[in-house]
Amino acid sequence: MYDVNVESIRNxxxxxxxxxxxxxxxxVSWTGSLMEGLAQERALHLAAEIATDVGHTLIDGFIMRDASSYEDIIEIIAGEGVLTEQVAIPLRQLVLLRKSLVQEYDQWPRSELHPLTAELPRVLMGFSDQVQAYLQQELI
Structure with a gap:
């Protein structure tokens, strides 16, 4: 019934x-060095891309309403029951960073540890667990 690219999501x-x-x-070890700042930027960017790529694939595969923005991708999958609000709220904040990370990188405060950096490990693993549970439930 659904044509979901499960392999892409799992990868x-x-x-x-x-x-x-x-x-x-x-x-744990933040000193504010240039290398740490650049690594943090890339990690935040990758986290945002993974969340939106997976979300977009779910939206397409399960024929959910079309997203009008990156932020809307998270809204849609949360609204469809893929994510709990506990995971969706910080992911919305993460996706809002995307524009700064991709287009306004010259203004990014590289020496500062972003508040989401500490929260994201838990959120990302929750995102993964919840997406996999949703796939399991819907594709039985």
Whole structure:
């Protein structure tokens, strides 16, 4: 009935444990160096891309309403019961960072540890678990 690219979703979700580990390590040892700042930018960017790529694939595969923005992708999958609000709220905040990370990178405060960096390891693993549970439930 549904044509969901499960392999694409699983491949992207498979990136999350390493990303969560890197974000955790940054939080523990942050000194504000240029290398840490650049690594944090990339980790936040990858986290936002994975969340929106997976969300978009779910929306397409399960024929949910079309998203009008990156933020809307998270709204839709949360509204469809893929995510709990506990995971959706910080993901909305993450996706809002995307524009700064991709287009306004010259203004990004590289020496500062972003508040989401500490929270994202838990959120990303919750996102992965909830997406996989949704796939299991819907594709039986």
């Amino acid at each position: 992207r979700l498979a990136c999350l444990p390493e990303l969560a580990q890197a974000l955790s390590a940054m939080t």
